[in-house]
Amino acid sequence: MPFDYIDFVKAAKREEILAVTGFGAGEVVGFARWRGIEDVGLLWGTRKELWAQPSYEFGYFFDRSHNDWLGHEPYWSLRRDGISRLSQQTFSLPHPRCVYLFNCAEDEFDYERTYCVVLDQNSESIEGRIFVRQNASLNNLASNWIMDAATFHLKGSELHLHIHLARSRVSRSVAEMLEARTELVAEDVIVATTLLFQPRDVVQRSQTHLKKTREYNSLHGRASELPKPTKIEIGRSWLAGIRTGAATGSKKAGHERRAHTRVLWRGMPWQKKLDIPATKVNGGSATQSYLVRFT
Numbered sequence: 001m002p003f004d005y006i007d008f009v010k011a012a013k014r015e016e017i018l019a020v021t022g023f024g025a026g027e028v029v030g031f032a033r034w035r036g037i038e039d040v041g042l043l044w045g046t047r048k049e050l051w052a053q054p055s056y057e058f059g060y061f062f063d064r065s066h067n068d069w070l071g072h073e074p075y076w077s078l079r080r081d082g083i084s085r086l087s088q089q090t091f092s093l094p095h096p097r098c099v100y101l102f103n104c105a106e107d108e109f110d111y112e113r114t115y116c117v118v119l120d121q122n123s124e125s126i127e128g129r130i131f132v133r134q135n136a137s138l139n140n141l142a143s144n145w146i147m148d149a150a151t152f153h154l155k156g157s158e159l160h161l162h163i164h165l166a167r168s169r170v171s172r173s174v175a176e177m178l179e180a181r182t183e184l185v186a187e188d189v190i191v192a193t194t195l196l197f198q199p200r201d202v203v204q205r206s207q208t209h210l211k212k213t214r215e216y217n218s219l220h221g222r223a224s225e226l227p228k229p230t231k232i233e234i235g236r237s238w239l240a241g242i243r244t245g246a247a248t249g250s251k252k253a254g255h256e257r258r259a260h261t262r263v264l265w266r267g268m269p270w271q272k273k274l275d276i277p278a279t280k281v282n283g284g285s286a287t288q289s290y291l292v293r294f295t
Contacts, residue, residue, distance in 0.1 A: 002103040003114040003133050005055035005229050006212050011145045012046040013220075017131065018141070019043040020149040022165060023174050032181035033109040034174075043147055053118075055099040055229045056196065057208065062188045063104045070234070073242045075191055082190035087157045093121045093193060100192055111136045116145070117189060126154040130185050150182040159186055160291050196232070204233040 011017050018040040026036010060068040070078075085091035097120050106112040111134040118129045129151050134142040153160040161182050163170060170178075195203060207228040217225050 001135055002059075002101075002112070003116075003135075004057065004209055004212075005099055005101060005116065006209060006216055006226065008099075008116050008131065008133075008145055009051045009216070009226060012049065012051050015042065015044065015047050017043045017046050017145045017147060019147040019164075022169050023171075028173050028177045030107075030109045032177045032184070034177060035109065038141075040141060040146060050224075052224045052226045053097050053099055054095050054227045055101060056094070056192070057101045057229055057231045058103075058192055059232070060103050060105065061232070061234065062102045062192070065107060066105050070191070071239060071242070074239055077242060078191045078194040079187060082194035083157075085194070086154060086190070089156055091126075091154075091190075091193070093119055093126060094196055096121050100189060102188060102192075106135075110134055111142065113142075115185065117185060119189065124155065125160075126189075128152045128154075128186060128189055130182065148178070148182070150178040152182050152186040154186065154190070158291065159183065161186075195234070198238075202235045202238045204235070206231050206233070 008017075019042070020038060021041045022039035023034060024037030024039060026034055026038075029035045060066040061070045063069055082091060097118075100117045100119065102115040102117070104110070104113050104115070113132055113134040116131040116133075118131070120127045130148040131145050132148065133145045134140075136143040149165050150161055150163045153162070161179055163175065163178050208231040209229050213226055213228045220226075
């Protein structure tokens with residue numbers, strides 16, 4: 001059963017949200033997943049934060065293994081447009097602060113889960129904080145909302161990742177894992193935002209959880225009134241058109257493979273800097289750079 005933003009807000013009000021504070025014995029499995037000991041602690045101060053923000057539920061559109069997955073060609077087409085807008089500084093969230101929710105089905109590594117990405121935009125950048133809750137048993141820590149150990153900032157054509165752990169507590173494999181999965185969520189946010197601004201025949205919006213929202217608002221008053229969550233549906237004819245074009249031999253949508261400037265383990269004996277030049281694929285403009293910072 002997927003979770004929703006109201007569930008997240010209730011946990012924040014009760015100060016029950018956890019945060020990853022370190023990684024113990026274990027190993028990276030699959031794509032940027034962790035199997036082993038994960039240290040967590042309470043994320044203090046959530047009760048005071050203003051959580052009554054518009055939220056958008058994207059269902060399973062960004063779960064690559066689900067039948068509702070957006071699809072390779074639609075994803076890359078939207079990603080190309082989003083990257084172009086970022087480069088031209090015309091990229092904008094639907095609200096200065098809003099929340100995106102992505103669902104993922106159970107697989108061999110994790111239970112069914114919901115990702116809640118809290119987004120804040122100012123004149124300089126867009127910040128994304130990533131929270132996840134799994135449909136696990138109540139005695140499993142994963143059944144709580146947990147904030148991941150990395151956040152991202154979109155600054156024009158640059159993607160900045162910030163790992164909220166001391167360098168001395170982060171192994172190479174863990175740093176690369178956090179880097180990979182945070183970058184993936186950042187790209188999903190770019191695609192989801194671009195999707196929201198497509199014509200009405202492509203994207204339909206509907207309000208959901210009406211009774212649950214009314215019940216929440218009746219308890220908390222107008223000062224912290226929560227907007228009704230918005231469910232996103234995608235026109236299947238639009239998806240089919242892009243996919244059919246791919247199937248009939250059209251070339252892959254032009255896209256960008258970003259320039260990566262990776263500064264890892266600064267100050268450690270194995271400090272490493274990788275400068276990977278951007279490349280163009282089928283005419284895409286290679287513009288974005290990439291930087292990782294530690295606390």
